[in-house]
Amino acid sequence: MKRFMITMTCVIICTMCFSLSAFAAKEIKIIVKNTQLRPDSAPVIIQGRVMVPLRAVSEALGASVEWNKQTKTAAISKWSQKAWLTVGKKTALVTYGLFEPEEVPLDTSVKSLSNRVYVPLRFIAEQFGYNVNYANNTVSIQSPLNEAQRAKLYSGDLSVSRQIAIDTAYNGRNYRHTPLKTLHPYLDYSTAFLFPEGEALRFFVIEGDETITLFEYEDDFLVATWQAHFEEIGLDVFQQLIGDRLKDRTGPTPKIGKPFLYYLENPFGGSNRKESGHIDTDGSYTLIGYNNQSGGGPIEEFGTVSLVLPNEVRKESLEIPHN
Numbered sequence: 001m002k003r004f005m006i007t008m009t010c011v012i013i014c015t016m017c018f019s020l021s022a023f024a025a026k027e028i029k030i031i032v033k034n035t036q037l038r039p040d041s042a043p044v045i046i047q048g049r050v051m052v053p054l055r056a057v058s059e060a061l062g063a064s065v066e067w068n069k070q071t072k073t074a075a076i077s078k079w080s081q082k083a084w085l086t087v088g089k090k091t092a093l094v095t096y097g098l099f100e101p102e103e104v105p106l107d108t109s110v111k112s113l114s115n116r117v118y119v120p121l122r123f124i125a126e127q128f129g130y131n132v133n134y135a136n137n138t139v140s141i142q143s144p145l146n147e148a149q150r151a152k153l154y155s156g157d158l159s160v161s162r163q164i165a166i167d168t169a170y171n172g173r174n175y176r177h178t179p180l181k182t183l184h185p186y187l188d189y190s191t192a193f194l195f196p197e198g199e200a201l202r203f204f205v206i207e208g209d210e211t212i213t214l215f216e217y218e219d220d221f222l223v224a225t226w227q228a229h230f231e232e233i234g235l236d237v238f239q240q241l242i243g244d245r246l247k248d249r250t251g252p253t254p255k256i257g258k259p260f261l262y263y264l265e266n267p268f269g270g271s272n273r274k275e276s277g278h279i280d281t282d283g284s285y286t287l288i289g290y291n292n293q294s295g296g297g298p299i300e301e302f303g304t305v306s307l308v309l310p311n312e313v314r315k316e317s318l319e320i321p322h323n
Contacts, residue, residue: 027137028042028043028044028045028050028137028138028139029137029138029139030043030052030056030057030060030138030139030141031138031139031140031141031142032057032060032061032141033141033142033143034142037056037057037060039053039056039057040053040056040116041053041056041113041114041116041118043121043139044113044118046108046111046118047108049107049108049120049121050120050121050122050134050139051108051111051113051118051119051120051121052118052119052120052121052124052139053116053117053118054074054076054085054116054117054118054119054124055074055116055117057121057124057125057141058076058078058124060141061078061124061125061128061130061141062078062219063076063077063078063128064076064077064078065077067117071086072086072087072088072112073085073086073087074086074110074117074119076124076127078128078174079174079175079176079223080096080097080174080175080176080177080178080179081094081095081096081097081127081128081174082094082095083095083104083127084101085106085110085117085119086110087110087111087112087117088109088110089106089109089110090105090106090108090109090110091103091104091105091106092104092106092110092123092127094127097175097178097179104123106119106120106123107120107122107123108120121134121139125141129144129172129174129221130142130143130144131143131144143219143220144172144220144221145220149164150220152164153165153200153201153217154201154316157314158198158200158307158308158312158314159306159307159308161200161201161314162193162195162200162203162261162263162307162308163307164200165193165195165200165201165203165215165217165222166193166263166307168222169193169205169215169222170191172221172222173215173222173223173224174221174222174223174224175223175224175227176223176224176225176226176250177224177226177227177250177251179224179227180211180213180227180228180229180248180250181211182207182208182210182211183208183210184208184210185210185233186208186233186234188208188209188210188233188266189207189208189266189267189268190206190207190208190209190264190265190266190267190273191205191206191207191264191265191266192205192206192207192237192262192263192264192265193205193206193261193262193263193264194206194260194261194262194279195260195261195263195307196256196258196259196260197258197259197260197261197309197312198258198312198313198314198315198316199258199314199315199316200314200316201216201217201316202214202215202216202217203215204241204260206237208233209230209233209234209237210229210230210233211227211228211229211230212227212228212229212230212237212241212246213226213227214226214227214254226249226250226251226253226254227248227249227250228246228247228248228249228250228253229246229247229248230245230246230247231245231246231247232245236283238279238283238284238285239283241253241283242281242282242283243283257281258281259278259279259280259281259309260278260279261276261277261278261279261307261308261309261312262275262276262277262278262279262285263275263276263305263307264276270294270295271292271293271294271299272292272293272294273290273291273292273293274290274291274293274305275287275289275290275305276288276289276290276304276305276306276307277289278309287302287303288303288304288305288306288309288310289301289302289303289304289305289306290302290303290305291305
């Protein structure tokens, strides 16, 4: 009898703990970019880690999800990034653009609960560059930019906004299509930026006088929406762009119909050349300024290198997203 009472007590305690855990899970809210998400399955906490329903959160972030029933593997795709997560595994396989897939450790293994796949919150959000937080029973997934950064990017001084865009193009780019390779056959590692007059939120990048990419801001992220190779390396890239002398396009060549600010950075050995100028709609180029630096000091310069054309006024043609 005493053993029976102990057993029943344990059952009751376990049931109460399960109920409290389930109740707590139902109370966890998911906020995605300041909008509450209402999935059919609530987040749960397992081993101190917040787990979220994979499909609901991924699709709220603009990603697509494919499920392989045989292997119990979910494939998440956004832009040219892809991740594979398998139920029971504590690693994910991820790939970015042209890079080979690599294994990434997870806080805890992927779970299957109530016919829903659950993954660690931080992985699914940070995989695509979002800021995540969990506090006061609320999962918060927000833009990678804070309000001060957004103000500078979307409505600040053109020079400041363009510098943010340039820095992001070097370190935080995403691709809508599989990226084109830039082979640098002539060891040309120059990078040129072409900003439409009055704009900072979309621009061309020319790498090595070989590959041209159109970048555009989408939902606070910089995305390569179009690419091509120039037909002939070493010839005037402006005239090739205006004349549509391009190959390997990922779509029709975008027609901007505006003059451009041209800004070049060309590192070579221990030196670096910076240059800016004005490109007219017919492809003609006017130099505004340049400087060649070696060892941190200018050794040759002309005019003023600037990220803004003379008398240029900001006038964006893209819709500014609301956070």
